[in-house]
């Protein structure tokens with residue numbers, strides 16, 4: 001089903017693809033929140049910028065976000081202070097605080113009608129001590145933070161940490177308004193990047209700088225971002241008949257449900273899992289059960305899901321793509337906080353390109369390395385090895401005949417192992433099960449009826465069409 005953002009935004013005609021050779025100061029790859037904001041900030045600074053979008057602006061993860069604009073990225077202040085030290089924690093907080101302010105400034109000064117609402121942000125938890133620690137840590141980092149004993153949503157908890165004066169908006173209304181002022185080519189998937197030349201199937205851009213804002217940096221070497229990030233997917237319901245809430249909420253720990261209001265809808269999110277690891281499904285069902293428990297009179301008006309890149313040290317990668325590619329820049333790894341992180345990216349990359357010193361550059365630089373990353377990188381590599389090994393050693397127990405209608409599985413066929421989906425009408429859809437990114441075996445996601453890769457999170461529909469990267473092509477379909 002389409003997200004509430006797609007359903008409540010005017011249809012836009014697609015812009016024509018790039019069909020010739022052009023030149024620009026900067027070529028931005030990807031027309032999501034990160035790419036459009038970066039291009040807009042650059043244009044404002046007088047830098048000639050073009051955006052190349054594989055499909056249509058905003059139709060990647062951005063159309064499926066919950067669009068809270070906040071510095072409060074979970075209960076992170078205490079952990080950041082302990083693990084990363086005062087300077088990094090402070091830089092992270094300040095960069096995001098400036099990003100929240102910048103959204104408010106742009107929307108006001110440009111007169112953008114995108115349903116911006118100022119709202120307090122809360123993280124609730126059943127661990128009172130953790131909340132107390134977080135409040136103190138946030139205050140030490142310069143954030144106005146209050147410990148609340150009671151909150152307006154009916155979840156069991158010991159209270160919440162509140163960051164006042166954050167914001168929420170309609171992401172597509174905002175994105176389209178900014179994009180209207182930019183040079184954007186849609187249906188222009190970047191196929192190859194050679195030094196300063198970006199190639200699509202019909203044209204190319206020669207640019208001094210190239211910004212990879214394609215959600216997952218899809219060029220594997222150099223950079224090797226696939227070794228330092230994985231993707232996690234989560235699910236959202238838009239509920240009607242719940243009554244209104246004023247704040248934006250997210251839980252800490254196991255019961256990590258997210259709540260915000262948009263118009264007459266309450267958006268309830270959760271059931272996160274590593275992409276490619278949802279074999280038994282039931283994510284929407286569990287969210288519906290939570291909705292019933294907390295809002296017995298509610299009705300589901302829409303449901304959707306999205307995914308985001310998770311870095312090993314919980315800080316996005318914003319800055320130089322690789323030391324041997326001068327002019328290549330990247331913005332990725334937003335940890336499901338890509339509204340503020342996209343604005344941080346746009347401001348940092350603008351400053352880098354315009355040669356302006358930015359005090360937060362080192363904190364987000366992809367070249368950083370801390371020992372904190374090692375255990376997560378080891379876990380991610382373990383997943384990749386498992387995904388690859390599965391391709392060679394996993395012998396499916398099922399055959400296509402055993403599949404129930406509406407279900408999919410990796411099965412043994414006369415052509416070898418294949419991914420097979422049996423539609424409600426009994427039609428079989430067979431796909432190659434090898435991920436074109438780096439060759440792991442795909443798994444079935446019953447909630448989205450898609451083939452998902454457990455290694456780095458690429459996704460494909462039942463006909464093999466590419467849904468999400470890092471893969472850049474579909475899989476074979478019979």
Ligand SMILES: Cc1cc2nc3c(=O)[nH]c(=O)nc-3n(C[C@H](O)[C@H](O)[C@H](O)COP(=O)(O)OP(=O)(O)OC[C@H]3O[C@@H](n4cnc5c(N)ncnc54)[C@H](O)[C@@H]3O)c2cc1C
Pocket residue numbers: 029030031032033034035052053054055056057058059060061062063064065066067068069070188189190191213214215218232233234235236269305306307308331332334335336337338339340341342469472
């Ligand atoms: C369920 C969920 C809820 C969330 N809620 C929030 C929230 O409340 N607040 C918050 O701050 N963050 C939230 N996030 C995170 C946020 O939505 C994302 O971080 C953000 O939308 C990512 O934007 P992006 O521009 O990086 O990626 P995208 O929006 O995916 O844009 C990337 C674009 O690049 C294009 N592309 C890919 N490859 C190529 C290529 N080769 N050539 C040209 N174009 C290409 C794609 O088509 C796509 O349009 C949430 C995430 C999830 C999963």
Ligand code: FES
Pocket residue numbers: 226435436437438439440453454455456457458469470471
């Ligand atoms: S996404 Fe990397 S192997 Fe599939």
